[in-house]
Amino acid sequence: xSIAKNSVVTLHYEMYDANEQLIDKTEEPIAYLHxxxxxxxxxxxxxxxxxxxxxxxxxxxxxxxxxxEQDPELIxxxxxxxxxxxxxxxxxxxxxxxxxxxxxxxVTDVANGKVVVDGxxxxxxxxxxFKATVDSVREASAEEISHGHAHGAHGHHH
Numbered sequence: 555x556s557i558a559k560n561s562v563v564t565l566h567y568e569m570y571d572a573n574e575q576l577i578d579k580t581e582e583p584i585a586y587l588h589x590x591x592x593x594x595x596x597x598x599x600x601x602x603x604x605x606x607x608x609x610x611x612x613x614x615x616x617x618x619x620x621x622x623e624q625d626p627e628l629i630x631x632x633x634x635x636x637x638x639x640x641x642x643x644x645x646x647x648x649x650x651x652x653x654x655x656x657x658x659x660x661v662t663d664v665a666n667g668k669v670v671v672d673g674x675x676x677x678x679x680x681x682x683x684f685k686a687t688v689d690s691v692r693e694a695s696a697e698e699i700s701h702g703h704a705h706g707a708h709g710h711h712h
Contacts, residue, residue, distance in 0.1 A: 559589035
């Protein structure tokens with residue numbers, strides 16, 4: 555079966571930065587619902603369309619096609635006293651936005667009673683090379699299509 559709209563695709567992938575350094579890879583295959591459900595980068599989905607089990611794709615994604623550009627407004631300096639614990643670089647916190655959404659902020663620096671937090675994705679602003687191998691392809695169930703995402707083994711959400 556070829557990858558088409560409303561098929562569940564599992565794949566193994568590797569992601570590399572602009573210096574060809576491995577930055578992420580699957581240990582177990584990931585699954586997504588193919589056909590514009592935002593389960594995978596759109597350009598990767600486009601490259602996978604029509605592929606079969608065992609086929610590969612190797613695509614370079616610009617920041618806008620992957621994790622977006624760095625947004626300077628998402629980098630903030632806060633007084634250390636606003637945090638409930640002693641913070642260190644690398645820690646992550648959830649915070650509510652004025653719009654009522656929840657965002658994850660990463661602590662990037664702590665000095666002189668001030669904490670720099672960054673709400674950008676850690677890979678924002680980076681060109682990414684995405685290499686993937688199709689592991690399996692199957693028709694999606696009506697429930698998966700109505701939910702807009704693939705379900706795992708035995709119908710469970712993942």
